[in-house]
Amino acid sequence: MTLTYTEEDYIKGIYHLQQTYNTVSTNQLASLLEATPASITDMLKKLKAKKLLNYEKYKGFHLTAEGKKLSVNIVRRHRLWEYFLVEKLQFGWDEVHEVAEELEHITSKKLVEKLDAFLGHPRFDPHGDPIPDNNGKITPHIQLNLIDLPLNTPAEICSVGSQSSSLLELLNHKHINIGTRVEVKRRFGFDRSLEIKLKNQPAITLSQQLAQALFVKTI
């Protein structure tokens, strides 16, 4: 099954929306891909004809097993390249997305497997998201929202809930990164803000909004 770059973008978009919604709507996908609903409908027909999509008009849609398998593989390539860009080429983790969007479309199996081996078969990308393995298997991530982390429990930032540049800017300012060690010291009920401590640093305050955008795993 050979897909155009555009078809790949569509099924990847649907895959991501399906992580949150059982069934995806035309407008949701239009908004994610920044295209008009009319364009989405056109492509849905093509993907249905290729048996990658279960779709009845006006009824929403979701990927078939085959569609999902292909999507997972695109996600695999995307995250492997992100890992490469950060670990080998010294990109910042907030700079890699656009370039990985292009690299992910190169489908050579040999390339992907050799890249994976070169990188040491990493299981999480620089944002903390799991990298599907060659069979599409995804290491489940036992993530806790920072807002739910018990007091005085050492943990490590392992993923962020959004990739907006405003969030990344704020995290850079506060010197918080994937891998940063944190402990929650206090909770303030009034505004649900947290006082946290980074290793060897004075305590700082995180707003509810920020804490909810951060995921941790205990260590």
Add this chain to the structure above:
Amino acid sequence: MTLTYTEEDYIKGIYHLQQTYNTVSTNQLASLLEATPASITDMLKKLKAKKLLNYEKYKGFHLTAEGKKLSVNIVRRHRLWEYFLVEKLQFGWDEVHEVAEELEHITSKKLVEKLDAFLGHPRFDPHGDPIPDNNGKITPHIQLNLIDLPLNTPAEICSVGSQSSSLLELLNHKHINIGTRVEVKRRFGFDRSLEIKLKNQPAITLSQQLAQALFVKTI
């Protein structure tokens, strides 16, 4: 100036043909790109409109300074990726071309510069072809056919005249690679074969056909 992948393929093709022919013809390019002459003509008009091409109909064509600059940059990206694939991902040098054809279209300046630095600013790709630097400057290659190398002159294999897998197989068998040090010890007029020595190894014989497929530079 943003080019589509297809436009990039066209100007890269023209660039390569210009290395041999002063002015390029529609049929030459059609044959190189495996497209019909009609398609070539269509694209020539677009490239002329973008001022990348000097073209008068029925009169052949060649790149403008701007077109050449862009082409050299594509060649730079292609050869950097080939170097990466061979040196880092352990591809064989006969396997890299197709994948590099895809990777070369990713234009991110940051990516290319960081890749170049990661690779240690290599000046020649795995086939011995020069990699243009960031300003488009190409290290001229003073290559000598192995058959013309004077006796007892230390030299280094720097390029091969063909990328056929049968040649690669033979070179692998004889443990000859890009970078291998050689000296010609004897020449046999009867069949124009050579006796050569690789560093710390007993002398071996190369046929005329093989020697002519190898290029060296003295060291």
Add this chain to the structure above:
DNA sequence: AATAAATTTTAGACAAATCTAAAATAAATT
């Protein structure tokens, strides 16, 4: 339940890149 609002689809147009077949031009041959 009828109407208004939102969502989704269709119809028709357009740009990019390609093709085939026919016409125009240039080059080669008699």
Add this chain to the structure above:
DNA sequence: AATTTATTTTAGATTTGTCTAAAATTTATT
């Protein structure tokens, strides 16, 4: 020099992916 042959261009069609505007359908509201 006239004619044949080869090359190149044009004309018109096709595919992919996109759009706008209008129509169809579903959902929400009075």
